[in-house]
Amino acid sequence: MIESTVRALRDGGLDPERVRHVVVDALAEDLGPDFLDVTSVATVPDEQQDTADLVAREDGVVAGLPVAAAVFELVGEVTGAGRTVAVSLVAHDGQRVARGDVLATVTGPTRLLLTAERTALNLLSRMSGVATHTRAWAxxxxxxxxxxxxxxxxxxxxxxxxxxxxxxxxxxxxxxxxxxxxxxxxxxxxxxxxxxxxxxxxxxxxxxxxxxxxxxxxxxxxxxxxxxxxxxxxxxxxxxxxxxxxxxxxxxxxxxxxxxxxxxxxxxxxxxxxxxxxxxxxxxxxxxxxxxxxxxxx
The missing domain is CATH 3.20.20.70 (Aldolase class I)
Structure with a gap:
């Protein structure tokens, strides 16, 4: 994880090492014993690079953006690809967002973007759902x-x-x-x-x-x-x-x-x-x- 992500996690009261542990375990659960995304390896050239946006599909309160960033920043290390994904956060945790809002942008090897996708979304969607429900109570x-x-x-x-x-x-x-x-x-x-x-x-x-x-x-x-x-x-x-x-x-x-x-x-x-x-x-x-x-x- 890059320093800005580590700092954002600490600022939110989260232990970066604990988050790393959760992320690595979640990626390993998805990738299996060989740490392999067979679909992306088969369909996407190794050298291909792309940019993707994390986009809200409904209104709510976002939470977990630094955690999602950690997924994209660690996926190259976990898979042994030796390459990195750059993450730019557009929204911030606790912010009300609307359907169609871009929350973050990721740029890097396309295989890594697609490999990290579900793990990042599982954590971000789960945390944002909790934050949205909590905001209704507040x-x-x-x-x-x-x-x-x-x-x-x-x-x-x-x-x-x-x-x-x-x-x-x-x-x-x-x-x-x-x-x-x-x-x-x-x-x-x-x-x-x-x-x-x-x-x-x-x-x-x-x-x-x-x-x-x-x-x-x-x-x-x-x-x-x-x-x-x-x-x-x-x-x-x-x-x-x-x-x-x-x-x-x-x-x-x-x-x-x-x-x-x-x-x-x-x-x-x-x-x-x-x-x-x-x-x-x-x-x-x-x-x-x-x-x-x-x-x-x-």
Missing amino acids: DALAGTKAMVLDTRKTTPGLRALEKYAVRAGGGTNKRMGLHDVAMVKDNHKLAAGGIAPAFRRVREAFPEVPVQVEVDTLAEAVEAVEAGADFLLLDNMTPAQLRAVVDAVGDRAELEATGGLTLPVAAEYGATGVDFLSVGALTHSSPILDIALDLRDK
Whole structure:
């Protein structure tokens, strides 16, 4: 990858080496054990050069352009071609785009352009779909203090990319995994014998790790706050129940509504006074944004 791509990935909070790993694995999955695109090798002369555009086929929010650039910049290395593809980004991540907009231009050996095409589009379309879906939630919550959060319901191996796409779409990341934030859920409460002992054990074992507690009722919310919790997950509560918790807890804890939320009711739930709405569908159910690679006519 060239330095500008590495810098763009870092600026977006992505680890360039992790992105390299994802890209190389994705290319290898497509190319097989011999790292070969049999159709392009058979139909395109080795010396042929072309320019192609990455074009939006529908309206949405783009995310993952530096990741797509990494695919084109690494394909020559992965295939052993010893040649490179030049990438020029036209749009930027987080930008609203319209059908027909050119997002990026790639120039280089035609075989490499076509070999990288599907891997680049798979990642870019997936990430842009997540960003587009997230933007719809962020727009629905406009005018409330609530922000939309993602969850751990991500595609294995793509969590960092999908959570980046959530940020590009105007959402907020919750936790990256089981290591950086402790979340006391129903099964933990049962195993530990209640909210207070579960919270206490986490705090004693990992005093520097943020702790969140899932509650199902107003009484549990009050119990959790009195035990010391300063972040509550309010699971499957109605708007009326959420408002009751907001009134009872006040500023003693950040509050997150979770469970069964849908876009048509986002504004209603956001208006209850909670700080966050967590939506697993941002990453587990977002449709892709249709993006294509079009070779320019000579």
